[in-house]
Amino acid sequence: MPALNSIYGLFLDPDAAERGMNALRAAGVAPENILVMSAQPFDDYSFTHAGRKTVMPWLATLGGLVGGTCGFLLARYTQVAYPSITGGMPLVSPWPTAIVTYELTMFGAVMTTVITLLITARLGRRRPAPYDPEISNGKILIGALDPSDAERADLERRLLSAGAERVKST
Amino acid sequence: MPAKTPEQINEDLLRPLGGASARYLTALAFFAGIVIAAFCAFGWQVYAGIGVAGIRRPVFWGFYITNFVFWIGLSHAGTLISAILRLANATWRRPVTRCAEVITVFALSIGATFPVIHLGKPWLAFWLFPYPSERGLWPNIRSPLLWDFFAINTYLLGSVTFLLLPMIPDMALIRDRATGLRKKIYSVAALGWRGTPKQWHRLESAMQIMAIAVIPVAVSVHSIVSWDFAMAPVPMWHSTIFAPYFVAGAIFSGIAALIIAMALLRKFLHLEEYLLRVHFENLGKLLLVMSLLWFYFVFAERLTAWYGNEPSEMTVFWVTQTGSYSPLFWLMVFCNFVVPFPILAIKKLRTITGTVIASIGVVIGMWLERFLIIVPSLSHKYLPYSWGTYRPTWVELTITAGTFAAMAMLYMLFAKTVPIISIWELKAKEHPTSDHAPALAQTAEEGAD
Secondary structure, X not given: OHHHOEEEEEEOOHHHHHHHHHHHHHOOOOHHHEEEEOOOOOOOOHHHOOOOOOOHHHHHHHHHHHHHHHHHHHHHHHHHHOOOOOOOOOOOXXXXXXXXXXXXXXXXXXXXXXXXXXXXXXXXXXXXXXXXXXXXXXXXXXXXXXXXXXHHHHHHHHHHHHOOOEEEEO | OXXXXXXXXXXXHHHHHOOOOHHHHHHHHHHHHHHHHHHHHHHHHHHHOHHHOOOEOOEOOOHHHHHHHHHHHHHHHOHHHHHHHHHOOOHHHOOOHHHHHHHHHHHHHHHHHHHHHHHOOHHHHHHHOOOOOOOOOOOOOOOHHHHHHHHHHHHHHHHHHHHHHHHHHHHHHHHHHOOHHHHHHHHHHHOOOOOOHHHHHHHHHHHHHHHHHHHHHXXXXXXXXXHHXXXXXXXXXXXXXXXXXXXXXXXXXXXXXXXXXXXXXXXXXXXXXXXXXXXXXXXXXXXXXXXXXXXXHHHHHHHHHHHHOXXXXXXXXXXXXXXXXXXXXXXXXXXXXXXXXXXXXXXXXXXXXXXXXXXXHHXXXXXXXXXXXXXXXXXXXXXXXXXXXXXXXXXXXXXXXXXXXXXXXXXXXXXXXXXXXXXXXXXXXXXXXXXXXXXXXXXHHHHOO
16 A cells, blocks of 8 residues: 555654654655654644644634524524513523524534544544554654655665664555 | 653553552442442432422422532533633643543533433423424523523533543554553544644644633533523522622632542552642642632622612521521531631642642532522522421432542543543653753652652
């Protein structure tokens, strides 16, 4: 499977991983073919800066609007469908309607956030992908996807000279 | 203390997940026994009817609704506090957040069962839900009880996801170390997490959005719970102060519950190097602020009622100040203010033991507060001929005890299944480079008990 064809180095510290990343860039590996994995987010390092842009906040807002609209319509329809005057309030009372609308706005925003996370972070996918369990012990994986046989030796040398503790091929 | 390596952190925080000691199993069996007894009591109530409980005219809301308000309030321990600390970027929060978020999910789930228990005919609980029945009947959306349905479900969804999302990387960590069936289970729970930058960015974005969304939801939940009371023209209930008063009380009891849970985890899971004195001290300071705020609200409420001098309100006022409910009222003041204030205000006393003693007082005091809001008002409504008393029966007492046991049992089971401290969040401040100070070691030195 092409996704499993990779060469990567395991780095002990983020500074070395940064050097490994620069080495791969210098070797001409396309950004979309560079593999990075870690057991913690290293936000201060450039090797984690790929894929930062996200529309998640906008989608959450949209989800909130949809949820709020549904809440308003539900509250309104409920009061009209079974017209019962309560406490001298108008049939479609603004306060209860606002409360239900508000709660379902938040419900929509939360649901959309979770769904967006699952989809955009590609969680729950069953397709095999390169991975090394040593990441769990704090190692940082920097590597290249689909390298040609000719490139492998050069990439291995570059990763090792950048400070990789070990280089693996799949 | 030297900075811990990622392997050491893994080792320390995954250790509680392996095996169960005889002491653990005995405690679990003890709590499970009480929970089973509570289920039996509930079964008897379903079989024999709601009459086996002590609620009767005029007090139709007794222990069950007291417990409902108490547990929903306690649920503010986690998600709300965790979200505020996360948005404030308080780094000391990292070992605390998951302990807190778990309390929210379990307390909220337990609290949400009480309206159903209270119904007497729990099989008709679905009548509360807004759905188009064949009779054309819809629940009355002007009733605050229906607002609870929306608010609690939204908060439960938010809290569960707020707890589960940051657990995904830790599930992957356990998956990588587990074998056999455990590996399969944790593989499913890890959702294929690999720790790519994109996954980290998305997770952090999601947590940020959730933190922003969940704070107003948490405030709305307990406001709405307070409006269950404040929307009714019952003496001492119909008050504009109720919503903020309830929210403050909820945060107050929530912090207390969190401190107790952290102290137990620290002792029994040997997390002394992670749950430090500085965490208890910081939470103790928050508890002190909430204790003062609680006292302010009680004073403001009482003062306003006293100056109003409205006969029905004054009846309830005096029955709690000097009458039959006064021992409970003054015990509440003692537990919520007299005990915690000096302990938490004096730095020397604000130790781990001190904050735990104060917290136990607050949890007891806040339960009493919920009881004193509900029962004296209902038993002394406007016309003296309708006055009455309330005494809980063994059924209510057993179910109440069962909920506390259920909380302990669920928490124990959770701590055996998932790292109770978020491992990746703890490591995230441990970048072992010259540019990044070993914060854990630094905090440990500052906060060593």
